Amino acid sequence: MIYLPRILLTAAFSLTALATSAQPVDASKPIRIIVPYAAGGGIDVMSRIVGARMALTLGQPVIVENRPGANANIGSTVVMRAPPDGLTLLASASFFTINPVVEKNLPWSARNFAAVARFAVSHNVVAVPASSPSLTMKDFIAAAKEKPDMPVVDGGLGTPQTMVTKLLQHASNVSFTAVQYKGGTSYVPDLITGKLAMGVIPLNVALSLHRGGQLRVLATTGVRRSHALPDVPTLAESGFAEAGVDSWVGFHVPAGTAPETVERLADAVKAASAHEDVKTKFESLGATSAYLDTAAFGSFLREDTGRAELFLKLLDAK
Numbered sequence: 001m002i003y004l005p006r007i008l009l010t011a012a013f014s015l016t017a018l019a020t021s022a023q024p025v026d027a028s029k030p031i032r033i034i035v036p037y038a039a040g041g042g043i044d045v046m047s048r049i050v051g052a053r054m055a056l057t058l059g060q061p062v063i064v065e066n067r068p069g070a071n072a073n074i075g076s077t078v079v080m081r082a083p084p085d086g087l088t089l090l091a092s093a094s095f096f097t098i099n100p101v102v103e104k105n106l107p108w109s110a111r112n113f114a115a116v117a118r119f120a121v122s123h124n125v126v127a128v129p130a131s132s133p134s135l136t137m138k139d140f141i142a143a144a145k146e147k148p149d150m151p152v153v154d155g156g157l158g159t160p161q162t163m164v165t166k167l168l169q170h171a172s173n174v175s176f177t178a179v180q181y182k183g184g185t186s187y188v189p190d191l192i193t194g195k196l197a198m199g200v201i202p203l204n205v206a207l208s209l210h211r212g213g214q215l216r217v218l219a220t221t222g223v224r225r226s227h228a229l230p231d232v233p234t235l236a237e238s239g240f241a242e243a244g245v246d247s248w249v250g251f252h253v254p255a256g257t258a259p260e261t262v263e264r265l266a267d268a269v270k271a272a273s274a275h276e277d278v279k280t281k282f283e284s285l286g287a288t289s290a291y292l293d294t295a296a297f298g299s300f301l302r303e304d305t306g307r308a309e310l311f312l313k314l315l316d317a318k
Helices: 006-021 042-058 070-080 095-102 137-146 160-172 188-193 203-211 259-274 276-284 294-316
Strands: 031-035 062-066 088-092 113-122 124-129 150-154 176-180 199-202 215-220 247-254 287-292
Touching: 031 042, 031 070, 042 062, 042 088, 042 113, 042 203, 042 247, 042 259, 042 276, 070 088, 070 095, 070 247, 088 095, 088 113, 095 294, 113 259, 113 294, 124 137, 124 160, 124 188, 124 203, 137 160, 137 215, 150 160, 150 199, 160 176, 160 199, 188 203, 199 203, 203 215, 247 259, 247 287, 247 294, 259 276, 259 287, 259 294, 276 287, 287 294
Parallel strands: 031 062, 031 088, 150 176
Antiparallel strands: 088 247, 113 247, 113 287, 124 199, 124 215
């Protein structure tokens, strides 16, 4: 038997561990994208579009799982607790920066995750039933002042839609009654029939209903008019610039995921975001391909957190 000095054995084991940690992701195993919302919403649909293209680039299956509930905190916790092996991704959106600001005793923290990349931004819209007498935002606000506490959609505390609603309420000095739903698009029937007076909802949800004459879109939240609805003014054009908040979608992984694994995933997201088929599908949903790499995404997240903190200060000052 050959005996090696202890120091050489230690070095050998260390090199083996380093080699193991640097191994590429096992491409035979599927990647799971955890969407912390119900199926059918904008985050879910766009994550599926990008995930399908990533599967082709990476050469391994990509599966989307919906884990809705608790203001996106259930799905986030699932990813936080997953092994940091690059096989479990969180479909992150505005809740990722808003929830830590507005909620206490969260089961997760931004420190529990590593940013991968952002891949899309999309507009929200202010929509009313087609039967509503309001043809413009000014019409609707005037009606809200005449009839306080009209029922409106509440998308959840961690959503940009709810932030738009609260900021609109603050800016126009009106009061709404927020009605919560389980998630996804479950509020749509009540908005169409007029049980709800208004909803700030994702553009992809409203688009076909607006074109089909079931809903009327009064304004969009973007800085510029949406290509999908060029005749609809923005909130800024309607006199409510401070209420304009767009949505974004990206991916995070559990903290501790190897940098080379994060880079591999980010490269796949970049390739997907640049693909013409993906861009076209995003545009049909009222979204825009908007890739940010890991470093740029991190800077964006810090800015977005600052916006959430500013929004809360404005609301608290009322």
